[in-house]
Amino acid sequence: MKNKRKIVLYIATSLDGYIATCDDSLEWLFKVEGEGDNGISEFYDTVDTILMGKRTYDWVIENAEGDFPYNDKECYVFSRSAHKDNNDVKFVNGDVVNLTNQLKNEEGKNIWLVGGGELLLSFIKEKLVDEIIVTVAPTLIGKGIPLFKEDDYQLELMLKGVRRFNQFVELSYEVRR
Ligand SMILES: NC(=O)c1ccc[n+]([C@@H]2O[C@H](COP(=O)([O-])OP(=O)(O)OC[C@H]3O[C@@H](n4cnc5c(N)ncnc54)[C@H](OP(=O)(O)O)[C@@H]3O)[C@@H](O)[C@H]2O)c1
Secondary structure, eight states: OOOOOOEEEEEEEETTSEEEOTTOOOHHHHTSOOSTTTTHHHHHTTEEEEEEEHHHHHHHHHHOOSSOTTTTSEEEEEOSSOOOOOSSOEEEOSOHHHHHHHHHHSOOSEEEEEEOHHHHHHHHHTTOOOEEEEEEESOOOSSSEESSOOSSOOOOEEEEEEEEETTEEEEEEEEOO
16 A cells, blocks of 8 residues: 655754744844755655645745745645635645645645644644654744744654754654554
């Protein structure tokens, strides 16, 4: 039997657990000295579908130079309000469980959960994430948008791998079921 596709959170974080400053800046991240592309293209090849929250989508649109960067993948943006789909993305409203189950039952590569922290919280609370890969920047930013929002949940993980990309550390975990 073929392996079921997985939902993989692949995200960069400051050492103190933030994915962006309060004003959505990632400058602190981009100035870290990594190595090559820090494993991004290798990971990118393992997925064919991308999930993100509306605030992350807005950030990508504002900061993309040229074409939408994920236009070779099937891309879903979660929002609780209605938006018109475009050539790059489909907007989905609400039920993370339904869409995830539907996608997992289809054939395909893994599914990249891009974030941000708010959308991730829904996935964590519903125990929908299969793997977590965090790339940790050697930076403390003190406050900002948390990777893991405070709430009632507990998730046990199994460490699968540790890699170093110069100043970055990549930690890979499997979620225990
Ligand atoms: N460091 C990194 O690798 C990384 C990765 C990703 C994002 N980021 C950064 O993180 C920031 C955005 O993160 P964030 O946590 O503020 O926002 P987010 O999770 O990207 O988006 C939040 C929005 O998504 C929608 N949403 C969230 N959960 C939903 C659900 N269960 N069902 C339906 N819609 C849902 C809502 O949109 P509506 O308000 O439209 O209803 C909500 O306002 C940006 O600055 C981005 O650059 C950093």
